[in-house]
Amino acid sequence: MTFIKPKFRHPDLPKNKLGYTLSYYEGALSTLCAGCGHDSISAAIIQSAFEMNIEPHKLAKLSGIGCSSKTPTYFLGNSHGFNSVHGRMPSVATGANMANKDLIYLGVSGDGDTASIGMGQFVHVIRRNLKMIYIVMNNGCYGLTKGQDSATADNGSISKAGIVNQFQAIDLCGLAIELGATFVAQSFSGDKKQLIPLIKAAMAHNGFAFINVISPCVTFNNNKGSTKSYDFVRGHLEATGTFDFVPEMEEITTTYESGEKHAIKLHDGSLLQFNKLDSDWDPLDRFSAMKAVHQAREKNEIITGLLYLNQGAMDLHELVNTCDRPLNTLKKEDLCPGNGALASINAGLR
Amino acid sequence: MQPTDIKDPEYFHKVVDCQYACPAHTPVPEYIRLISQEKYTEAYMINWESNVFPGVLGRTCDRPCEPACRRGRIEEEPVAICRLKRVAADNKGEVKPFMPQGPFSFNGKKIALVGGGPASLTVARDLAPLGYEIHLFDEQFKGGGFMRSQIPSFRLPESVLDEEVNYILDLGIHTHFNHFVHSLEELLSQDYDAVFVGTGAPKGRDLPDLPGRNEGAKNIHIGINWLANVAFEHTTNIGKKVIVLGGGNTAMDCCRTSRRLGGESVKVVVRSPYSEMKASPWEKEDAMHEDIPIVDNHVPIEFVVKDGVLKGMNFEKVTPIIENGKRKLVPTGEPLVFIEADDVLIAIGQENSFPWIERNIGVTFDKWDMPEVDTLTHASSHPKVFFGGDAAWGPKNVITAVAHGHQAAISIDLACRNLPLTQRPSPFVNLVSQKMGLHEWAYESNVVNDVRYTVAQADKKVTLSNRKTEVELGFTKHEGCKEAERCLNCDVQTVFVEDKCIECDACVDICPTTCITFIDNAEEDELRQLLNMPALNTSQDLYVSAPLKTKRVMVKDEDVCLHCGLCAERCPTSAWDMHKFLYKVTKAG
Numbered sequence A: 001m002t003f004i005k006p007k008f009r010h011p012d013l014p015k016n017k018l019g020y021t022l023s024y025y026e027g028a029l030s031t032l033c034a035g036c037g038h039d040s041i042s043a044a045i046i047q048s049a050f051e052m053n054i055e056p057h058k059l060a061k062l063s064g065i066g067c068s069s070k071t072p073t074y075f076l077g078n079s080h081g082f083n084s085v086h087g088r089m090p091s092v093a094t095g096a097n098m099a100n101k102d103l104i105y106l107g108v109s110g111d112g113d114t115a116s117i118g119m120g121q122f123v124h125v126i127r128r129n130l131k132m133i134y135i136v137m138n139n140g141c142y143g144l145t146k147g148q149d150s151a152t153a154d155n156g157s158i159s160k161a162g163i164v165n166q167f168q169a170i171d172l173c174g175l176a177i178e179l180g181a182t183f184v185a186q187s188f189s190g191d192k193k194q195l196i197p198l199i200k201a202a203m204a205h206n207g208f209a210f211i212n213v214i215s216p217c218v219t220f221n222n223n224k225g226s227t228k229s230y231d232f233v234r235g236h237l238e239a240t241g242t243f244d245f246v247p248e249m250e251e252i253t254t255t256y257e258s259g260e261k262h263a264i265k266l267h268d269g270s271l272l273q274f275n276k277l278d279s280d281w282d283p284l285d286r287f288s289a290m291k292a293v294h295q296a297r298e299k300n301e302i303i304t305g306l307l308y309l310n311q312g313a314m315d316l317h318e319l320v321n322t323c324d325r326p327l328n329t330l331k332k333e334d335l336c337p338g339n340g341a342l343a344s345i346n347a348g349l350r
Numbered sequence B: 001m002q003p004t005d006i007k008d009p010e011y012f013h014k015v016v017d018c019q020y021a022c023p024a025h026t027p028v029p030e031y032i033r034l035i036s037q038e039k040y041t042e043a044y045m046i047n048w049e050s051n052v053f054p055g056v057l058g059r060t061c062d063r064p065c066e067p068a069c070r071r072g073r074i075e076e077e078p079v080a081i082c083r084l085k086r087v088a089a090d091n092k093g094e095v096k097p098f099m100p101q102g103p104f105s106f107n108g109k110k111i112a113l114v115g116g117g118p119a120s121l122t123v124a125r126d127l128a129p130l131g132y133e134i135h136l137f138d139e140q141f142k143g144g145g146f147m148r149s150q151i152p153s154f155r156l157p158e159s160v161l162d163e164e165v166n167y168i169l170d171l172g173i174h175t176h177f178n179h180f181v182h183s184l185e186e187l188l189s190q191d192y193d194a195v196f197v198g199t200g201a202p203k204g205r206d207l208p209d210l211p212g213r214n215e216g217a218k219n220i221h222i223g224i225n226w227l228a229n230v231a232f233e234h235t236t237n238i239g240k241k242v243i244v245l246g247g248g249n250t251a252m253d254c255c256r257t258s259r260r261l262g263g264e265s266v267k268v269v270v271r272s273p274y275s276e277m278k279a280s281p282w283e284k285e286d287a288m289h290e291d292i293p294i295v296d297n298h299v300p301i302e303f304v305v306k307d308g309v310l311k312g313m314n315f316e317k318v319t320p321i322i323e324n325g326k327r328k329l330v331p332t333g334e335p336l337v338f339i340e341a342d343d344v345l346i347a348i349g350q351e352n353s354f355p356w357i358e359r360n361i362g363v364t365f366d367k368w369d370m371p372e373v374d375t376l377t378h379a380s381s382h383p384k385v386f387f388g389g390d391a392a393w394g395p396k397n398v399i400t401a402v403a404h405g406h407q408a409a410i411s412i413d414l415a416c417r418n419l420p421l422t423q424r425p426s427p428f429v430n431l432v433s434q435k436m437g438l439h440e441w442a443y444e445s446n447v448v449n450d451v452r453y454t455v456a457q458a459d460k461k462v463t464l465s466n467r468k469t470e471v472e473l474g475f476t477k478h479e480g481c482k483e484a485e486r487c488l489n490c491d492v493q494t495v496f497v498e499d500k501c502i503e504c505d506a507c508v509d510i511c512p513t514t515c516i517t518f519i520d521n522a523e524e525d526e527l528r529q530l531l532n533m534p535a536l537n538t539s540q541d542l543y544v545s546a547p548l549k550t551k552r553v554m555v556k557d558e559d560v561c562l563h564c565g566l567c568a569e570r571c572p573t574s575a576w577d578m579h580k581f582l583y584k585v586t587k588a589g
């Protein structure tokens, strides 16, 4: 038995601005089931980090428990990582981010990890607008524990054992918009063309960036009747528009065939370019985004793309007004004003 | 692009780069795997079947397979394919029982082979077991042709050559040695059903017009004649100072042989720049290792002879320049360079020469006085006369002569059975899945990182003092095994079945060398640019599927596929599988 990834790569692999090739962003060989959607999302993360010229040591990946939460082992092998307790990734991310705001925080979670056990954590991290990327690899089931229905399983979806789900599904994007998340997107693991620019845009966003990625579980939830199978998802995808992420300073080369063109400048100077397909919806308007999500649900469609963006809100550090330097770099001299200061305060109280 | 037709045997054949490049299409990865399993006899027989002289070729082959080897596109050095062949030859057990066993019942047809080199010997080997009565003529006293008279013993021990020539002669070949054929007409007037001309390119080029050529004649030799004289022990020594003219492999053999016959200061002098020399890189290295300087950009002007004794040669220094896209050598204007010499060997090329073929008997010759020979069938304009080896289209090498021999044998057999010569037999092909279970393949799919192993050489002091001592020691069994493991098993093919594919991208994500892309179809040029890694090596094919559910197609660039099987390993539906592809050129009969 051999299952080792050869060390050889394509000899002409391009290098990014830092001089790294894509392979520098890879992780260990995946142990997920062959064909798991999660692996494709890992590949999209690798590609995005490469294209965004991220120094691997400037990024921390955090996760909970589940097949999805195992994936950080399989990407960005040179970055920091924390595999936390089931559903507790947001707390760990919050703590880490408060201590060192200089890193990029990439949280990876599953639908079970987020919509069931971790729901409380999820809603509060949104409420606080913690600057992080939060990716849910959503397969409608608990993959790691052998495929039980999760809270995102659609009403009426049939499990591998033939049981019809009686419960309403939690729509994570709808919930995130409702709670005021400042970047909300939805995509499909099998559509890297859309997913990679979305992850890149999320990396550039100043605040909480949420991406719900439908990611089929080939082993437990890819059967006929499942609404999270490759075939079903492909048949019900409805993109909100074609979309591209243009980093700051880069020449804009993308051309669009038809429709209304939109370009949104992100705070770091990069551009999000849209070609909107649905004229009723405006990604900068929370009500219209909400409406688009509801309409899609009515029509039994899975809308994908960037659904909502709010660049006006302050992130957690701004809200609590932390100092410019990361807290973990503050020394005793910075934190302790000394006897003189104490004496003068005391004197002022006399 | 149209979907790839993998049923066409040539598609996967081309993926096996080494086998495709080998003129005889030896199933290289098949024998390399056997070497890694220490099955030397089996490995030898696979070679023997297709290239006839594994022991000879494992030491001397021009190895066109190695520049083609996939490994060389992935890291620095190709697999040492040639030297692995020698490992099989050195360590094999009894092989004769696996060869055709005579006597063969006579089929009533007689064939004459003129020349006893590798081309003729191959024809003999292929036809004798079919019942043909084979008569082999050679002017020398033993078979082997240039393998015996030209390739020096320090590269190819006589015992190795004798053994492999005898495997063929033992099939019941009627040999007529010490017999120069003076007339083709006369030969044809006998009761032969076909005549194969395998007389090589036996005439060495001279510099007849260079001043001093005649005066110094006693110490000026034609390289190939001199080598033959050494091989047959008519020549046993040479002067202390030797100039060898020429930059090909013959020059390398001449200079190295000179070093062994008393040449102390031996220099190779060549007109062109070092980088353009025809000699293989390893031959140049071996010569320099034996303290033979290579003086490039020097054009011979005259032989300097004083009082009837050769003193040396004058050369004009030149420098290469590019003019109208062509490389020219222009004099530097410096004074002539004199190089001392007791003897000069002229090794500037060989030519064909057919003084023994009458020009009025139906064998047509072209304006360069070369026979007109069909490139597929090896037939001449005379229905009974076939050509092969260096005699057909000029000097090449042993493996090409062998490949010619196989094809000529097929034609002769077809002609003797009154069948059209164009009715060539199709290759034998076989495609078998290698899947044994989860993470388990019938081949060693793991890709090792080792760099190419080098073959050890005997001590220079010893090899230079005896021209018969072989320089290369060959790989040990252990080294052979390690080197064999470097082979990527390019014959284990990635086979894609579109109706099983669910387009989950697992293969795309796992492929270490970014070979696979799912993409909207386009014309080849455009598609090559649009793949996840652009497919810029156009000599390598794209494997394109029929349209999938999303209307996209799967495109695999064969260029740097490692045949690691990870795509098949990660495919949830077995749309990818690894199949071992065996391709054998069909022989006569």
Ligand SMILES: Cc1cc2nc3c(=O)[nH]c(=O)nc-3n(C[C@H](O)[C@H](O)[C@H](O)COP(=O)(O)OP(=O)(O)OC[C@H]3O[C@@H](n4cnc5c(N)ncnc54)[C@H](O)[C@@H]3O)c2cc1C
Residues within 6 Å of the ligand: B060, B061, B062, B114, B115, B116, B117, B118, B119, B120, B137, B138, B139, B140, B144, B145, B146, B147, B150, B151, B179, B180, B181, B182, B198, B199, B200, B201, B202, B224, B227, B249, B250, B253, B356, B388, B389, B390, B391, B395, B396, B397, B398, B399, B401
């Ligand atoms: C110095 C030198 C070194 C070489 N080294 C290598 C090497 O390392 N590797 C490699 O692959 N190739 C090498 N070659 C080339 C290789 O030897 C030839 O390409 C190959 O032997 C050609 O085979 P053949 O069967 O066409 O004829 P040859 O091997 O040339 O055999 C032809 C035979 O026919 C005989 N003959 C010719 N006319 C007649 C006649 N009328 N009647 C009877 N007999 C006749 C000749 O004497 C000769 O014995 C070398 C060549 C030279 C000159």
Ligand SMILES: Cc1ncc(C[n+]2csc(CCOP(=O)(O)OP(=O)(O)O)c2C)c(N)n1
Residues within 6 Å of the ligand: A065, A066, A067, A068, A069, A086, A109, A110, A111, A112, A113, A114, A117, A137, A139, A141, A142, A143, A144, A145, A150
């Ligand atoms: C506290 C706790 N409760 C329950 C479990 C068991 N458990 C492990 S993974 C998992 C569900 C994971 O589902 P999801 O997050 O959707 O991940 P997937 O495997 O589907 O990617 C559960 C319930 C656990 N590990 N810890």
Ligand code: SF4
Residues within 6 Å of the ligand: A032, A033, A035, A036, A037, A038, A067, A068, A139, A143, A144, A216, A217, A218, A219, A220
């Ligand atoms: S069980 Fe499902 S989610 Fe887990 S690795 Fe396998 S396919 Fe992926």
Ligand code: SF4
Residues within 6 Å of the ligand: B016, B017, B018, B019, B028, B029, B068, B069, B070, B071, B078, B079, B081, B486, B487, B488, B489, B490, B491
């Ligand atoms: S790696 Fe092996 S099979 Fe592939 S071209 Fe080289 S020798 Fe041949």
Ligand code: SF4
Residues within 6 Å of the ligand: B494, B510, B511, B512, B513, B514, B515, B516, B556, B560, B561, B562, B563, B564, B565, B566, B567, B568
């Ligand atoms: S065998 Fe498959 S995974 Fe391995 S290099 Fe070739 S295409 Fe890629």
Ligand SMILES: [Mg+2]
Residues within 6 Å of the ligand: A066, A068, A110, A111, A112, A137, A138, A139, A140, A141, A142, A143, A150
């Ligand atoms: Mg899940």
